[in-house]
Amino acid sequence: MDSLISLKGHIQTFPSFSSKSRTTILPTLVNTYRKNSLFAFSLRAQVNPNEGSTPIATSSESVVEALKVKEWEVGMFQNEVAAAQGIRIRRTPPTGPPSHYEGPFQFRLQNEENTPRNILEEIVWNKDKEVAQLKERNPLGLVRKAVENAPPVRDFIGALRAANKRTGLPGLIAEVKKASPSRGILRENFDPVEIARSYEKGGAACLSVLTDEKYFKGGFENLELIRNAGVKCPLLCKEFIIDAWQLYYARSKGADAVLLIAAVLPDLDIEYMVKTCKLLGLAALVEVHDEREFNRVLGIEGVELIGINNRNLETFELDISTTKKLLEGERGKIIRERNIIMVGESGLFDPEDIAYVQEAGVRAVLVGESIVKQSDPGKGISNLFGKDISG
Ligand SMILES: O=C(O)c1ccccc1NCC(=O)[C@H](O)[C@H](O)COP(=O)(O)O
Numbered sequence: 001m002d003s004l005i006s007l008k009g010h011i012q013t014f015p016s017f018s019s020k021s022r023t024t025i026l027p028t029l030v031n032t033y034r035k036n037s038l039f040a041f042s043l044r045a046q047v048n049p050n051e052g053s054t055p056i057a058t059s060s061e062s063v064v065e066a067l068k069v070k071e072w073e074v075g076m077f078q079n080e081v082a083a084a085q086g087i088r089i090r091r092t093p094p095t096g097p098p099s100h101y102e103g104p105f106q107f108r109l110q111n112e113e114n115t116p117r118n119i120l121e122e123i124v125w126n127k128d129k130e131v132a133q134l135k136e137r138n139p140l141g142l143v144r145k146a147v148e149n150a151p152p153v154r155d156f157i158g159a160l161r162a163a164n165k166r167t168g169l170p171g172l173i174a175e176v177k178k179a180s181p182s183r184g185i186l187r188e189n190f191d192p193v194e195i196a197r198s199y200e201k202g203g204a205a206c207l208s209v210l211t212d213e214k215y216f217k218g219g220f221e222n223l224e225l226i227r228n229a230g231v232k233c234p235l236l237c238k239e240f241i242i243d244a245w246q247l248y249y250a251r252s253k254g255a256d257a258v259l260l261i262a263a264v265l266p267d268l269d270i271e272y273m274v275k276t277c278k279l280l281g282l283a284a285l286v287e288v289h290d291e292r293e294f295n296r297v298l299g300i301e302g303v304e305l306i307g308i309n310n311r312n313l314e315t316f317e318l319d320i321s322t323t324k325k326l327l328e329g330e331r332g333k334i335i336r337e338r339n340i341i342m343v344g345e346s347g348l349f350d351p352e353d354i355a356y357v358q359e360a361g362v363r364a365v366l367v368g369e370s371i372v373k374q375s376d377p378g379k380g381i382s383n384l385f386g387k388d389i390s391g
Pocket residue numbers: 119120175177180181182183309311313316345346347348366367368369370
């Protein structure tokens with residue numbers, strides 16, 4: 001379903017299609033895509049009628065083979081859709097078709113390498129496998145039930161607005177992060193609850209909790225531990241979201257907000273996920289890094305919170321003038337008209353940095369490294385802002 005939505009977005013934005021071909025070739029593409037998806041779904045149901053739980057053995061190897069082919073085709077369509085929107089990150093590796101495949105992509109893929117082009121792509125490919133395994137163990141029906149029993153959702157955006165009003169400074173989303181691909185281990189002695197309490201005492205409005213294990217040494221247990229310890233700051237689940245199932249999972253673990261990365265997600269996936277977040281009461285922080293991503297996100301209905309990441313997640317390059325550049329001119333005007341809260345993310349170390357991004361137009365900041373490395377992270381907040389903001 002998500003992928004079908006993406007395909008429709010592809011049709012609206014695919015630059016190489018004339019208006020005539022939009023009405024002829026493209027509907028055919030959609031139908032092929034829909035048929036493939038439905039076929040893959042019905043095959044999956046044959047292989048495993050209780051999709052998401054333990055696979056049921058089948059004698060029909062050909063059904064399994066056909067399923068692999070169809071799922072591979074769907075994956076290829078997803079990459080096509082994303083590329084048409086300028087997204088360089090491929091959702092799945094171009095491993096080439098399964099052995100029984102006969103179709104239009106096989107020639108083009110012959111020379112494509114299947115190693116990730118950069119760290120973000122590697123993370124996404126790894127996440128794809130991880131989510132598939134997690135879904136096997138926790139099918140949506142079970143996760144939905146867990147959502148019903150989750151602790152109540154708190155107002156993430158409201159907390160940022162209130163902090164901004166109270167201090168006259170950007171509301172702080174303080175990040176609970178043990179390590180990162182660009183910086184390695186940030187804090188050896190890592191106690192997530194102790195750090196979260198210290199941040200709260202130091203005046204953080206909200207917290208961001210890394211849940212990715214492989215690249216950030218985080219985990220969903222940190223989110224749960226912090227939530228269950230009675231920390232009042234609303235919590236952002238800092239994850240690489242590629243599947244709507246993850247939204248339910250994050251909420252079931254006590255998250256109040258999630259991150260959606262425009263460098264990874266096509267427009268209609270973002271739109272669909274923003275709507276799903278609203279149903280779940282989650283705030284969606286939609287992250288951009290360049291003008292194209294920002295323009296795409298401004299065209300998506302219902303977005304209330306946008307982060308500008310000063311870090312290029314493909315190269316690790318950090319430049320806080322990214323925030324200023326993106327908020328200049330027409331985009332800044334739109335943001336003010338729509339009352340969207342802008343968040344300056346990454347590479348903020350001192351009061352000058354905070355003043356610089358505030359001047360550029362942000363009303364919130366997301367900060368990890370500079371405060372999590374301090375022996376007292378709460379005091380690190382005072383150093384970051386140049387004054388005590390806990391009052
Ligand atoms: O930080 C990384 O190395 C990184 C690599 C790949 C994907 C995401 C990555 N970081 C996520 C973030 O953007 C930061 O954790 C967050 O904005 C805080 O940044 P900082 O204050 O510079 O720790």
